[in-house]
Amino acid sequence: xxxxxxxxxxxxxxxxxxxxxxxxxxxxxxxxxxxxxxxxxxxxxxxxxxxxxxxxxxxxxxxxxxxxxxxxxxxxxxxxxxxxxxxxxxxxxxxxxxxxxxxxxxxxxxxxxxxxxxxxxxxxxxxxxxxxxxxxxxxxxxxxxxxxxxxxxxxxxxxxxxxxxxxxxxxxxxxxxxxxxxxxxxxxxxxxxxxxxxxxxxxxxxxxxxxxxxxxxxxxxxxxxxxxxxxxxxxxxxxxxxxxxxxxxxxxxxxxxxxxxxxxxxxxxxxxxxxxxxxxxxxxxxxxxxxxxxxxxxxxxxxxxxxxxxxxxxxxxxxxxxxxxxxxxxxxxxxxxxxxxxxxxxxxxxxxxxxxxxxxxxxxxxxxxxxxxxxxxxxxxxxxxxxxxxxxxxxxxxxxxxxxxxxxxxxx
Numbered sequence: 049x050x051x052x053x054x055x056x057x058x059x060x061x062x063x064x065x066x067x068x069x070x071x072x073x074x075x076x077x078x079x080x081x082x083x084x085x086x087x088x089x090x091x092x093x094x095x096x097x098x099x100x101x102x103x104x105x106x107x108x109x110x111x112x113x114x115x116x117x118x119x120x121x122x123x124x125x126x127x128x129x130x131x132x133x134x135x136x137x138x139x140x141x142x143x144x145x146x147x148x149x150x151x152x153x154x155x156x157x158x159x160x161x162x163x164x165x166x167x168x169x170x171x172x173x174x175x176x177x178x179x180x181x182x183x184x185x186x187x188x189x190x191x192x193x194x195x196x197x198x199x200x201x202x203x204x205x206x207x208x209x210x211x212x213x214x215x216x217x218x219x220x221x222x223x224x225x226x227x228x229x230x231x232x233x234x235x236x237x238x239x240x241x242x243x244x245x246x247x248x249x250x251x252x253x254x255x256x257x258x259x260x261x262x263x264x265x266x267x268x269x270x271x272x273x274x275x276x277x278x279x280x281x282x283x284x285x286x287x288x289x290x291x292x293x294x295x296x297x298x299x300x301x302x303x304x305x306x307x308x309x310x311x312x313x314x315x316x317x318x319x320x321x322x323x324x325x326x327x328x329x330x331x332x333x334x335x336x337x338x339x340x341x342x343x344x345x346x347x348x349x350x351x352x353x354x355x356x357x358x359x360x361x362x363x364x365x366x367x368x369x370x371x372x373x374x375x376x377x378x379x380x381x382x383x384x385x386x387x388x389x390x391x392x393x394x395x396x397x398x399x400x401x402x403x404x405x406x407x408x409x410x411x412x413x414x415x416x417x418x419x420x421x422x423x424x425x426x427x428x429x430x431x432x433x434x435x436x437x438x439x440x441x442x443x444x445x446x447x448x449x450x451x452x453x454x455x456x457x458x459x460x
Contacts, residue, residue, distance in 0.1 A: 075393070076393045076394065076395055077393060077394050077395070077435070077439040077442065077443060078395045078432065078434060078435070079394060079395060079396040079429045079430060079431060079435070079439075079443065080395050080396055080397045080428075080430055081277075081371060081430045081431060081432035082224050082225075082254060082277070082371075082372065082397075082428060082430035083397055083430070084276045084277065084282065085276060085277060085278065085279045085280075085432055086279065086434070087279060087280070087281060087320075088279035088280070088324065088327065090323065090327060091279060091280050091281070091320050091323045091324045091327070092320075094319055094320065094322075094323040095281065095316045095317075095319050095320045095323070097119075098116075098119050098315045098316035098319045099316045101115065102115060102116040102119045102315040102316060102319075103116065103315075104116040104117075105312055106120045106312070106313055106315060107302065107304065107312070116315045119315050119318075119319055120140075120313055120315050120318055121135070122319075122322075123140075123315075123318040123319045123321065123322035124138050124140070124318070124322075126322035126323070126325070126326055127286055127321065127322050127325055129326075130261075130325050130326060130329045131261065131262055131263060131271075131288055132262050132263075132264060133262075133263055133264070133288060133290075134291065136291070136306065137263075137288055137289055137290060137291055138286055138287075138288060138289075139286065139287040139288075139289055139305045139306075139308050139309050140284075140285075140286055140305060140309070140313055140314075140318050140321075141285040141286060141287055141309060142283050142284070142285055143274045143275075143276070143282070143283060143284065143285035144173075144175060144251065144253040144272050144273070144274035144277075144285050145175040146285060147253075147272035147273065147274070147285045147286065147287040148173070148175040148176050148179065148218075148249075148251055148272045149175065149179050149298060150287055150295070150297075150298050150308075150309065151218070151249045151270040151271075151272055151287055151289075151295075152166075152176060152179050152180060152183070152216055152218055152249060153179050153182075153183065153296075153298060154295040154296045154297065154298060154308075155215065155216050155247045155249065155269075155270060155293065155294065155295055155296075156183055156188060156215055156216050157296040158294035158295055158296040159215040159216070159247065159294055160188075160215070162213070162215060162245065163211070163212065163213025163214060163215045164187065164188040164189060164213065164215065165188070165189045165190075165191070165211055165213045165214040165215065166180055166183060166184075166188055166189070166190050166191070166214070166215065166216050166217075166218075167190075167191045167192075167193065167206065167209055167210065167214060167216070167217040167218070168180050168190070168191075168192055168193070168217070168218045168219065169192065169193045169194070169195060169201050169219055169220070170192050170193065170194055170195055170411065170415040171195050171199055171220070171223055171225075171226075171228070171411070171412045171415050171416070172218065172219075172220050172251065173220065173224055173251055173253070174411075175251070176218050176220070176251055177192075177411075180192075180218070191209050193205060193206060193209065194415065195228075195415050195416055196416070197416055197417050198226075198228060198361055198362045198363065198367075198416065199223055199226045199228035199361050199362065199412070199415075199416050200228055200230065200231075200362075200367075201219065201230065201235075203231055203234040203235045203237070203238040204238060206219065206235050206238060206239060207235075207238035207239055207241065207242045210239050210242040210243050210246060211243070212243060214243055214246045215245075215246060215247060216246070216247050216249060217235075217239050217246055217247070217248050217249070218248075218249040218250070218251070219232055219235050219248075219249075219250055220250065220251045220254075221250045221251065221252045221254075221255040221259070221261070221266070221271075222252070222253075222254040222255035222258060222259065222369050223254070223361070223369075223412065224253070224254045225361075225374060225410060225412040225413070225428055226360050226361030226362070226368075226372070226374045226412060226413075226416070227254075227361050227362065227368040227369035227371075227372030227373075227374065228361055228362050228367065228368065229255075229259060229362070229367050229368060229369065232250050232266050232267075232268065233265065233266050233267055235248070236248045236250075236266060236267035236268050237267055240267070247269045247270060247293060247294075248267070248268045248269050248270070249268065249269065249270035249271070249272070250266065250268045250270070250271050250272070251271075251272045252271050252272060252273055253272055253273060253274050253277055254277060254369060255369075256273055256277065256278050256325060256328055256329075257277075257278045257325075257328030257329065257331075257332055257335060257336075258332070258336055258369050258370060258371070261273075263288050263290065268288075268290075269289075269290040269293045270287065270288060270289055270290070270293065270295075271287070271288040272285070272286075272287055272288075273285055273286045273287070273288070273321075273325070274286075274321075275317070275320055275321040275324050275325070278324045278325065278327075278328040279324055279327070279328070279433075280320045280321050280323070280324030280325070281316075281317055281320040281321070281324075283314065283317050284314070284317035284318060284320055284321040285321065286321060289308065295308055297309060297310065299311055335370075335433060336370035336371075337370075338433060339370045339371035339431040339432065339433075339435070340365065340370035340371070342431050342435050342436075342437065342440050343365075343370065343371060343372065343373050343431055344365070345437065345440050346373055346429065346431075346440045346443070346444060347359070347373055347375075349440065349441065349444035350375060350444050350447060350448075353444055353445070353447070353448040354377060354447060354448050354451050356377075356378050356379075357375055357376070357377060358375065358376040358377075358378065358422065359373075359374070359375055360374040360375065360376060360413060360416065360418065360426065361374050361416075369430075371430050371431040371432065372428070372429075372430055373428075373429045373430075373431075374426060374427070374428050374429075375426065375427055375429070376413075376418065376422050376423070376425045376426040376427075377425050377426075377427070377447075377451050378421070378422055378425055379425065379455055379458055380425050380451050380454045380455060380458070381424060381425060381454075382398040382424055382425050382426050382427055383398060383424075384450075384454055385427060385447065385450050385451065385454070386398060386427065388446075388450045389443070389446060389447070389450065392446050394442075394443050394446060396427055396428070396429050396443075397427070397428050397430075398410075398426055398427060398428060409423035409424055410423050410426065413426060427447075429443070
């Protein structure tokens with residue numbers, strides 16, 4: 049199936065070897081934008097001068113270094129402009145995982161004299177859960193809140209477990225598997241009302257380009273971002289750090305990033321992140337409108353064609369990421385559907401790309417009440433700017449055919 053890429057058809061993937069089914073993604077329909085996105089041509093265009101001429105070390109004093117430093121400063125200013133914060137509050141990182149680790153571990157260690165109690169929720173990304181669990185092994189106390197059947201946690205429930213020694217609360221803004229948009233602004237206000245010194249962090253990796261991520265609107269002290277979820281390069285991320293928020297660095301060496309993250313900065317990656325974030329915000333309404341229309345069409349088609357079927361996550365579309373559809377097909381292994389979809393020219397996933405290869409059911413799906421068998425029968429279909437109505441109809445028909453075939457073969 050050949051996809052129509054619309055305004056994205058000027059992307060270049062090089063010489064295609066037609067004998068390699070992995071060689072030409074342009075001829076396939078891509079439904080895994082929550083895992084990663086293709087590099088937007090305008091982002092690549094912005095990065096080229098930095099790659100060609102911004103190779104100097106930004107910490108130097110000679111002309112090549114200062115040219116690189118100028119590009120880096122401009123990228124930081126551009127990111128701060130989107131967030132409506134000070135450039136000094138932007139720490140450049142290698143991506144969302146590092147940003148989450150630096151935020152949680154850095155803040156917890158910096159504030160441990162005031163307390164060693166941490167709070168998060170069960171549906172967080174593993175980049176949050178695993179660092180919280182590691183801190184627990186090191187003597188911190190951890191409270192992990194559950195979620196309701198659609199993946200939400202109530203602000204009052206979070207505030208109710210805040211104590212005098214609670215130093216860090218981390219609640220994800222947009223869930224990467226089921227698309228739940230948590231009321232982080234309300235949560236932050238409720239937490240601060242109980243303990244104004246508690247540091248509030250949010251993982252906004254999936255939220256950028258989808259909802260308002262301005263830290264002052266959300267009321268958060270720390271916020272994690274990455275580029276490759278918004279058509280930017282992999283290996284580029286940022287951590288917003290509100291002024292005067294204590295943060296212990298995890299990487300030691302040089303004094304880069306105002307001594308919060310040592311290491312020579314990747315100028316081109318920072319430029320790519322800045323451009324991707326600017327475009328994501330400027331085109332937010334157009335992008336979310338496009339993907340929500342397609343998402344709604346896909347759900348209608350699947351709901352009419354395939355039975356039984358289960359929608360996972362928020363049923364109220366206004367409380368869900370515009371490009372997210374998470375559905376279970378009871379009695380059918382999700383991995384079997386994915387493999388056959390791949391052969392038919394469709395790329396999709398069963399959940400977080402960071403958990404690919406795990407035999408355990410999704411921790412997000414079990415946290416909202418799914419039994420392991422139903423969780424294993426799940427697909428996450430996440431849409432993007434390249435998707436078309438033709439592709440929506442095509443994947444719905446194909447899933448109908450695959451599930452019917454697999455159910456007919458099932459001994460159950």
